Amino acid sequence: MRARTRRLYTFGIAALLVLAASILAFFALRENANLFYTPEILAEKGMPKPGREVKVGGWVEPGTLSYTDGGATMQFTVIDNSPSTITVKFTGVAPDLFREGQGVVATGSFGPDGQFTARQLLAKHDENYQPRELKPLEAGG
Amino acid sequence: MIELGHFAAFLALGLSLAQGIMGLRGERRLVGLIAVAAFGVMSLAFLSIIHAFVTSDFSVALVANNSHTLKPMVYKIAGAWGNHEGSMALWCIVTIGFGAVAAAFMKTDRPLFEARALGIQGLLATGALAYLLFASSPFLRIDPAPFQGVGLNPLLQDPALAIHPPMLYLGYVGYSFVFALAAAGLLEGRIDRVWAREARIWSLAAFAPLTIGIALGSYWAYYELGWGGWWFWDPVENASLMPWLIGAALLHSITVTEKRDGFAAWTALLAVLSFLFSILGAFLVRSGVLTSVHAFAVDPERGTLLLIGLLTYGGFALGLFAWRAPKLEGGRPWTLISREGALMANNIVLIVAALTVLLGTLFPLIAEAFGRTISVGEPYFNLTFVPILALILILLPIVQAWAWGKADVKGWLRWAAGGAGLVALFVLLGVGPMNIPVGAAFGLALGLWLVFGSLWELKRRAITPGRVFKLPRRVWSMTLAHVGIGLFVIGAVVETTGRYESTLALAQGDTGTVAGWELTLDEVRSIEGPNWYADGALLTARKGSQMTTLEPSKRYYPAARMPTTETAIHKTGTGDLYAALGEQRNVDGQTRWVFRVYFNPMIDLLYAGVALIGFAALLGLWPTSRKVKPAEA
Numbered sequence: 001m002r003a004r005t006r007r008l009y010t011f012g013i014a015a016l017l018v019l020a021a022s023i024l025a026f027f028a029l030r031e032n033a034n035l036f037y038t039p040e041i042l043a044e045k046g047m048p049k050p051g052r053e054v055k056v057g058g059w060v061e062p063g064t065l066s067y068t069d070g071g072a073t074m075q076f077t078v079i080d081n082s083p084s085t086i087t088v089k090f091t092g093v094a095p096d097l098f099r100e101g102q103g104v105v106a107t108g109s110f111g112p113d114g115q116f117t118a119r120q121l122l123a124k125h126d127e128n129y130q131p132r133e134l135k136p137l138e139a140g141g
Numbered sequence: 142m143i144e145l146g147h148f149a150a151f152l153a154l155g156l157s158l159a160q161g162i163m164g165l166r167g168e169r170r171l172v173g174l175i176a177v178a179a180f181g182v183m184s185l186a187f188l189s190i191i192h193a194f195v196t197s198d199f200s201v202a203l204v205a206n207n208s209h210t211l212k213p214m215v216y217k218i219a220g221a222w223g224n225h226e227g228s229m230a231l232w233c234i235v236t237i238g239f240g241a242v243a244a245a246f247m248k249t250d251r252p253l254f255e256a257r258a259l260g261i262q263g264l265l266a267t268g269a270l271a272y273l274l275f276a277s278s279p280f281l282r283i284d285p286a287p288f289q290g291v292g293l294n295p296l297l298q299d300p301a302l303a304i305h306p307p308m309l310y311l312g313y314v315g316y317s318f319v320f321a322l323a324a325a326g327l328l329e330g331r332i333d334r335v336w337a338r339e340a341r342i343w344s345l346a347a348f349a350p351l352t353i354g355i356a357l358g359s360y361w362a363y364y365e366l367g368w369g370g371w372w373f374w375d376p377v378e379n380a381s382l383m384p385w386l387i388g389a390a391l392l393h394s395i396t397v398t399e400k401r402d403g404f405a406a407w408t409a410l411l412a413v414l415s416f417l418f419s420i421l422g423a424f425l426v427r428s429g430v431l432t433s434v435h436a437f438a439v440d441p442e443r444g445t446l447l448l449i450g451l452l453t454y455g456g457f458a459l460g461l462f463a464w465r466a467p468k469l470e471g472g473r474p475w476t477l478i479s480r481e482g483a484l485m486a487n488n489i490v491l492i493v494a495a496l497t498v499l500l501g502t503l504f505p506l507i508a509e510a511f512g513r514t515i516s517v518g519e520p521y522f523n524l525t526f527v528p529i530l531a532l533i534l535i536l537l538p539i540v541q542a543w544a545w546g547k548a549d550v551k552g553w554l555r556w557a558a559g560g561a562g563l564v565a566l567f568v569l570l571g572v573g574p575m576n577i578p579v580g581a582a583f584g585l586a587l588g589l590w591l592v593f594g595s596l597w598e599l600k601r602r603a604i605t606p607g608r609v610f611k612l613p614r615r616v617w618s619m620t621l622a623h624v625g626i627g628l629f630v631i632g633a634v635v636e637t638t639g640r641y642e643s644t645l646a647l648a649q650g651d652t653g654t655v656a657g658w659e660l661t662l663d664e665v666r667s668i669e670g671p672n673w674y675a676d677g678a679l680l681t682a683r684k685g686s687q688m689t690t691l692e693p694s695k696r697y698y699p700a701a702r703m704p705t706t707e708t709a710i711h712k713t714g715t716g717d718l719y720a721a722l723g724e725q726r727n728v729d730g731q732t733r734w735v736f737r738v739y740f741n742p743m744i745d746l747l748y749a750g751v752a753l754i755g756f757a758a759l760l761g762l763w764p765t766s767r768k769v770k771p772a773e774a
Binding site: 006013017018021025034035036053069070071072073074091093096098107 | 703735
């Protein structure tokens with residue numbers, strides 16, 4: 001096989017694969033990039049499609065933490081500096097630094113009733129580390 | 142003491158610069174001596190940092206910010222690199238160390254080439270040292286010295302994490318010498334067999350510790366974070382996976398250069414990229430542009446400096462590449478259906494896979510520039526990275542038997558039939574009696590296909606079974622690495638699809654059930670450690686005649702005012718019974734403790750697979766005696 005023909009094939013195969021990967025990546029990102037909602041953004045932009053994975057974040061409203069399911073499931077309200085709130089339900093162990101009044105970011109999806117079921121909870125990690133999404137909120141007050 | 146170290150580091154900076162200048166001027170003997178001297182001096186600087194940690198000298202700012210008198214000795218030492226400044230010092234000493242070892246062991250009979258490679262390594266060390274001394278110095282004192290230190294991030298007080306950073310850095314920084322070899326080879330205009338023989342050894346020397354380092358980090362995340370999983374597609378994990386993928390591509394491409402003089406330009410490019418992706422990893426982690434547990438020193442200025450370093454090295458190397466690559470020889474002729482063709486396909490797939498990881502890692506940054514906060518998680522990678530890699534793994538057992546130049550493909554139909562039969566069998570099993578998901582059935586078939594395909598190839602090359610152990614070490618190395626990938630695939634598929642998880646809220650004496658195991662909470666007691674205290678639960682787990690106790694606990698580190706989760710893992714032989722203790726909950730006036738309990742089937746197989754890949758790389762690194770003639774197909 002001549003070097004030129006071979007190069008042509010090589011680039012052809014590479015281009016095809018890159019194209020296929022790009023298409024995959026495009027759809028994967030469109031379907032799976034998790035948008036971030038605070039109660040305020042939610043009120044502004046409206047509810048995402050039920051079942052679609054998104055993230056919500058804000059502060060755990062003091063006094064709203066309660067347990068169901070014999071204690072396995074926790075439920076609390078997330079607030080920010082707006083009048084809106086989001087109710088979050090999570091079955092599992094709370095992160096080490098989870099506290100009422102503290103920042104929290106939950107990954108999961110909204111149900112048709114507007115309640116958010118979290119698959120994973122992240123809390124403010126320590127003084128130096130906290131979920132990136134909460135930084136602008138902190139700065140705002 | 143620390144001043145002595147500070148002085149030694151300056152001396153190392155001077156020596157590295159001298160190494161750079163003398164190296165580029167071609168003084169092979171002199172540059173070798175300088176490289177060894179620089180290593181001696183830098184070791185002194187590094188030891189002075191460790192000394193400050195061991196003696197808890199809190200007048201040194203780094204120690205005051207990252208250590209504590211009550212910390213166990215191992216973690217005082219490990220604390221030396223468990224922070225930004227210390228880890229950069231580690232980066233420097235590894236860079237210089239690779240130069241010194243290479244100065245002693247390189248044997249290409251090309252003194253000018255060797256001198257230049259060592260010179261470029263010297264310049265890389267100069268850059269790293271300048272960054273260490275002027276932007277993140279570990280040698281600074283504070284006045285007045287505090288009475289007590291702040292303590293290491295408690296998450297990092299762990300045996301796996303004590304050796305994880307040095308391993309990872311041996312890998313990352315190991316590619317600096319591969320980079321130096323590529324630059325020196327391009328300067329000479331010779332990327333040929335002699336070059337490839339040398340570069341292959343150093344690529345393996347970086348690949349082996351990188352593999353082990355990634356595995357250690359993953360295992361740490363598995364048992365320390367208490368989330369039950371082993372890979373989270375965290376930016377930091379991705380930052381280490383990208384150089385690994387490029388490094389794997391490089392190892393395959395280098396073979397073509399060594400055996401057939403082919404792929405010269407492409408191999409040189411990969412050699413350069415492997416190190417550039419390592420620096421990109423450091424930049425992503427250290428600059429704080431992406432959040433993660435590892436971003437201990439978020440400092441935009443440092444990020445900018447790292448970015449400048451990346452662009453300088455990248456610009457230099459890629460410029461050199463653009464200038465020299467067109468002049469490189471093409472090697473012997475080949476057709477697409479040949480070992481060269483197969484290795485080319487391998488390279489394209491690995492690079493595309495690395496690019497999908499890069500896109501997923503950087504996409505949140507791009508989106509943020511457009512004003513929307515988003516994150517990219519596991520589903521994206523499962524839809525892109527996983528099928529792309531699966532593509533090449535399916536082909537692996539078939540194409541590795543292909544000969545150089547032009548392959549005889551008469552046998553391939555048999556292979557294809559065998560593979561299709563295997564998949565069909567598993568899908569049938571999946572749909573029918575065993576009720577496993579089709580994706581998992583496919584993954585299992587793929588894993589077995591890889592394991593047996595690789596062993597079959599070993600047998601084919603040996604011709605008679607008796608000669609299997611007389612095969613060259615590199616054939617064994619290849620086979621074991623591919624078997625390792627097969628074991629990893631089986632472990633990963635079984636673990637991911639077969640994992641049970643459940644949350645239990647238990648009062649004392651209560652019993653809950655997970656994956657057939659009955660767990661009874663006997664008690665929760667207080668435990669005291671050297672620099673922490675803990676709530677420790679005592680769970681009795683029963684399944685049939687099997688019985689064991691699990692003691693998950695939750696530690697509090699008063700110095701850092703931070704809790705950590707200590708999981709309890711019981712190896713059942715088929716998987717891990719895994720329990721993490723959560724918080725105390727008050728339910729209907731009763732005190733309950735909440736547990737996250739998992740059953741992770743075959744997780745050890747996954748780690749055994751990765752360990753086998755690391756071992757295979759080490760085996761390939763071991764010098765072969767020249768007497769054995771490689772039995773090329």
